[in-house]
Amino acid sequence: MRKLSSLEPQKVFGFFEDITQIPHGSYNLEGIRKFLIDFAVSRNLEYVADDAGNVIIKKPATAGYENVPGIIIQGHMDMVAVCDEGSGIDMKTTPLDVFIDGDLIGAKHTSLGGDDGIAVAMALAILDSDDIPHPSLDVVITANEETGMEGAFGLDISNVSNRRLLNIDSEDEGIFTVGCAGGARVKCTIASDTASLPEGAVILECKVSGLLGGHSGTMIGLGRANAGKVMGRILGAGCKVSSDAVLLNLTGGTADNAIMLESIATVAVPGEAADAFSDAMMAEFKIIAKEYENADPGMNFGVTKSDKKEEVIKLSLKKASDFLNELPFGVIAMSKDIEGLVQTSLNLGILKSEAGEMTAEFSVRSSVGSERDELIERLKKITSDFGGTNKVTGVYPGWEYKTESPLRDKMVRVFKDMYGYEPKVEAIHAGLECGFFMDKASDIDAVSIGPDMQDIHTTSERLSISSTARIYEYVLKILADKA
Numbered sequence: 401m402r403k404l405s406s407l408e409p410q411k412v413f414g415f416f417e418d419i420t421q422i423p424h425g426s427y428n429l430e431g432i433r434k435f436l437i438d439f440a441v442s443r444n445l446e447y448v449a450d451d452a453g454n455v456i457i458k459k460p461a462t463a464g465y466e467n468v469p470g471i472i473i474q475g476h477m478d479m480v481a482v483c484d485e486g487s488g489i490d491m492k493t494t495p496l497d498v499f500i501d502g503d504l505i506g507a508k509h510t511s512l513g514g515d516d517g518i519a520v521a522m523a524l525a526i527l528d529s530d531d532i533p534h535p536s537l538d539v540v541i542t543a544n545e546e547t548g549m550e551g552a553f554g555l556d557i558s559n560v561s562n563r564r565l566l567n568i569d570s571e572d573e574g575i576f577t578v579g580c581a582g583g584a585r586v587k588c589t590i591a592s593d594t595a596s597l598p599e600g601a602v603i604l605e606c607k608v609s610g611l612l613g614g615h616s617g618t619m620i621g622l623g624r625a626n627a628g629k630v631m632g633r634i635l636g637a638g639c640k641v642s643s644d645a646v647l648l649n650l651t652g653g654t655a656d657n658a659i660m661l662e663s664i665a666t667v668a669v670p671g672e673a674a675d676a677f678s679d680a681m682m683a684e685f686k687i688i689a690k691e692y693e694n695a696d697p698g699m700n701f702g703v704t705k706s707d708k709k710e711e712v713i714k715l716s717l718k719k720a721s722d723f724l725n726e727l728p729f730g731v732i733a734m735s736k737d738i739e740g741l742v743q744t745s746l747n748l749g750i751l752k753s754e755a756g757e758m759t760a761e762f763s764v765r766s767s768v769g770s771e772r773d774e775l776i777e778r779l780k781k782i783t784s785d786f787g788g789t790n791k792v793t794g795v796y797p798g799w800e801y802k803t804e805s806p807l808r809d810k811m812v813r814v815f816k817d818m819y820g821y822e823p824k825v826e827a828i829h830a831g832l833e834c835g836f837f838m839d840k841a842s843d844i845d846a847v848s849i850g851p852d853m854q855d856i857h858t859t860s861e862r863l864s865i866s867s868t869a870r871i872y873e874y875v876l877k878i879l880a881d882k883a
C-alpha cells in the first residue's frame with residue numbers, strides 16, 4: 401500500500417516512495433541504478449551509466465529556453481542505511497517502512513534516505529514532466545557519496561554538458577552552501593627504538609577521558625580538546641622528571657573524522673621516579689584542564705600502577721611525546737572571505753600501537769587546495785624528523801568560494817522574490833561532491849541547497865514535507881528564470 405500518495409507535490413513524493421522501496425545503502429546500488437536507467441529508457445531520455453556507478457540523464461531545453469545556460473541537477477543515489485539495534489532488519493534487502501508524522505516523513509526503525517533520495521525524486525519529477533519550462537538539463541545522480549564520494553571522484557565530466565551546478569544535498573531550507581573543504585587522511589608512523597626497560601621499571605597506566613569530541617569538520621572551530629594531544633602534553637611533563645621512561649602502548653579514537661574523546665597510554669617508568677613522574681603528569685593535567693575549563697569542561701585524567709606489561713611497542717617516551725606535541729592540531733587558518741568559516745584544520749582522530757609501531761592518524765581539511773597540501777607536507781616533515789613514515793590516502797578537492805557566481809546571484813534573487821527574505825549564503829568546513837565537479841571543470845558554477853531534514857544518517861532521520869514542497873517550487877522557479 402502506498403503511504404505517501406496523499407502528499408503534494410505528488411510526483412516528487414511518488415518517486416521518493418518508489419526509492420524507499422528499493423534498498424540502496426552505499427555499495428548496494430544495483431537496484432536503484434536499474435530503476436534510474438529504466439526510467440530514462442521508458443521516457444526516451446538520453447542517459448549515461450558510467451563505470452563509477454553514476455547515472456546521468458539528459459533532457460533538452462523546452463521551447464524558448466534553448467539559449468538559457470543549462471543546469472546540472474545533482475544528488476547522490478546511496479543512503480546511509482542504518483537500523484535500530486535489535487530490530488533485525490536486513491537493510492540490504494528490506495524496503496523501508498515509511499510513515500507520516502505531522503509535517504515529517506520517517507521510516508520505522510531505520511534511516512529514511514531523505515539524504516539524498518529527495519534530490520533524486522525532485523530530479524525525476526522534473527525529467528518526467530512535459531509542462532515544466534527549463535533550459536538544457538544534465539541530471540547527475542552519483543554513487544557511493546556517503547563512503548568517500550567515489551562516484552563523484554570517478555565522474556567523467558565530458559559526459560556533462562552544462563556548467564551551472566545545482567547540488568541538492570543540503571539539509572537547511574534557506575541556507576545556500578557555496579563552498580566546502582577538501583581533505584585527506586594522513587597516517588604518521590614511528591617505530592620502536594629501544595629493547596630494554598628502565599631499571600626497576602614500574603608500569604603506569606594513564607588515561608585521558610571525559611572530553612566532548614565532535615565532528616572534526618563542522619565542530620573543529622569550537623576549540624575543544626583532543627585526547628591524543630592532551631595525552632602528549634601530560635606524558636611530556638612526566639618525561640621532564642625522567643627521560644628514561646618507555647612507551648609500551650598508546651591508543652585512542654576510532655575514526656579520523658571524530659575529535660578524539662579518550663586516550664590510554666601504558667608506560668614503563670624507572671622505579672625510584674614513579675611517584676614524582678605521576679605527580680608531574682597530574683600537575684600538567686590541571687594546567688590543561690584550566691585552559692579548557694569553558695570549551696571542554698568534563699576532562700579527566702587518571703594514572704594507576706599496573707602489573708600487566710603489555711609491550712606492544714618499546715619507544716622512548718620522550719620521543720613519543722615530543723612527536724605528539726610537535727604535530728599541529730585544530731584550526732590552522734580562518735577564511736578571509738566568509739566570516740567565522742574555518743578554512744584549514746586538522747584533527748588527530750586515531751592513535752594506535754601495533755607490530756612495534758605507533759601511528760597517529762589525521763583528517764586534514766581545507767577549502768584551499770594549496771593549504772591542504774602544505775599542511776600534509778608539514779605532517780610529513782615532522783614525521784620524517786622523528787625517523788618515521790607517512791601514508792596519505794583519500795585526498796579529495798575542496799570548493800573555494802567564488803567571488804563571482806551568476807548562478808548564486810540568480811538564486812538569491814529568485815529566493816528573495818519567492819520567500820520575501822534573503823537566504824543565508826554559507827560555506828562549510830566539510831566535504832561536498834561539488835568540489836570534485838570543480839576540480840574536473842574549473843568553470844563550473846555551483847550552489848548547494850535542500851529541504852529541511854533532521855538527524856540524517858540515524859534512525860531518527862526526518863524529512864519535512866512542507867519544506868520539500870517549497871524547495872521544489874523554488875527549483876522550478878530557478879529553471880523557469882531566463883537570466
Ligand SMILES: [Zn+2]
Pocket residue numbers: 476515516545569
Ligand atoms: Zn547526502
